[in-house]
Amino acid sequence: QKEVEQNSGPLSVPEGAIASLNCTYSDRGSQSFFWYRQYSGKSPELIMSIYSNGDKEDGRFTAQLNKASQYVSLLIRDSQPSDSATYLCAGKENSGYSTLTFGKGTMLLVSP
């Protein structure tokens, strides 16, 4: 059973702080990881993907992957109230055809 675990939160941070969202996964065959943001009442939208160990930066967002520890994280620098949303972590295998396994999501609240 492939599982992706996330703390449901809410994670509360003040505006301008760094928000750190974490995700662990059980399937060592998972090689690609994705972070989706979902605003209340809306559909998920992709914000980051990461396939290799290490860090990947895109603007205020940094994804980190540690395959040995089976750990994925998303850092949001200079957090804004507009970042308040639920963040979904998802993983998949690279070989053959496989589907995404989603975590249950972490709610982030950024207070002004």
Add this chain to the structure above:
Amino acid sequence: NAGVTQTPKFQVLKTGQSMTLQCAQDMNHNSMYWYRQDPGMGLRLIYYSASEGTTDKGEVPNGYNVSRLNKREFSLRLESAAPSQTSVYFCASSGDRPIVSGANVLTFGAGSRLTVL
């Protein structure tokens, strides 16, 4: 640029009624998916279609059927709705990036909120 279009956006059914959720994508994607999302349960895959003419069960297929009508359209049918099927349903599609890159980016529709009384 519509992306993934789902209909209806809202639906209320009585127990035992049937209905079909429609989904269409205009991105020429081969793969399409149906998920349900419940509070505290995250996104759970109901059925998917890796290509036109094929469908496969996901994590929670019981009580549902699907049809991949053509490359664009993938419908989800509830034959006899139950209160446990009250949920938000999302259709999604993905392209065929090279497997070696690991890319399988899902694009989601806006969702369909279904209530079964």
